[in-house]
Amino acid sequence: MQNNGSSISVDEIQKNPPPYAIRSVDHALRLAAMLQLEGELTVSEAAQRLGVARSTAHRLLAMLVYRDFAVKDDQHGYRAGLVLELAAHSPSETSRLRSAALPHLQHLVERIGESANLAVRTGDTTRFIASVESHRALRVSSREGMVFPAHRTTAGLLLLAELPTDELGELYAQARYEGRPDERPDLRRLRADLARVRRNGFALNHGRSERGVVAIGVPVHEHDGTVVAGLSVSMPSVRYERGRLPELVTTLRAAARTVEGSL
Structure with a gap:
């Protein structure tokens, strides 16, 4: 379960994280899943969901855009990019x-x-x-x-x-x-x-x-x-x-x- 942006989940309790977890990779993967499952996200929404600073969320989203996992639109929102769309189809x-x-x-x-x-x-x-x-x-x-x-x-x-x-x-x-x-x-x-x-x-x-x-x-x-x-x-x-x-x-x-x- 989550409460107010906490990243602790039911599944993370059951399924132990790797011993040398890389937080930034985990954040990027979670953002990619959100974009594919839930649709468009803003930087503020991403920061709130991950429990990180806006600047951190912005850098994560920028990397997803660079690797075609996300696309930035004219209203400064982010949506699933080509890679995620191909996976979905x-x-x-x-x-x-x-x-x-x-x-x-x-x-x-x-x-x-x-x-x-x-x-x-x-x-x-x-x-x-x-x-x-x-x-x-x-x-x-x-x-x-x-x-x-x-x-x-x-x-x-x-x-x-x-x-x-x-x-x-x-x-x-x-x-x-x-x-x-x-x-x-x-x-x-x-x-x-x-x-x-x-x-x-x-x-x-x-x-x-x-x-x-x-x-x-x-x-x-x-x-x-x-x-x-x-x-x-x-x-x-x-x-x-x-x-x-x-x-x-x-x-x-x-x-x-x-x-x-x-x-």
Whole structure:
């Protein structure tokens, strides 16, 4: 989560930074992600989001412009440059999903006021391919590009719930976790959780991936009915109200349908 420009995120707590982190590189990468995911930024907005001086933000943006990651317009705003635009229009399946979902994620954030994500599954992991942050001071930060154990994420539960029983057993076979048994989930408990997800048609993650965070998600289908991704919103648990769950699920399902219509 972030609070008033702090760079500490839920994901940074879970995923340790490299031992010799280069702050300027981290700032530049975060700016590039903001430009691609959220659109135009001013120097002042960039400085506030990163928690740095305007002069520092200006130098970072100037370097992004120099390397074609950003473009400066006549109103002194910065937007995604050629490199980011090319990445967004890559012909890969992931890029297609991401491009289709981003506008709807942004609309979802505006409507619900919480961070929104789209994630896909690769084996026993979940990768977040699109993320838009809430504009609130206390919020769950962007998870764009991050990878987590599938059984610990909302989208992962949605996607695992689609697997046949034998395929799920093979995925979490004990032999595959030799040398790392602590990473293997309790299969009996996981099967019960997935049965609940199938029965409800949505997944509720209350502190499963990180204490203090609640996430709610629904599946995104291809035209042939195949579930290809999980669409979710995440929020600080202090802001979650159980009575809002039906409303949130309904809003998420409507958003998922609009994403499906864009695929």
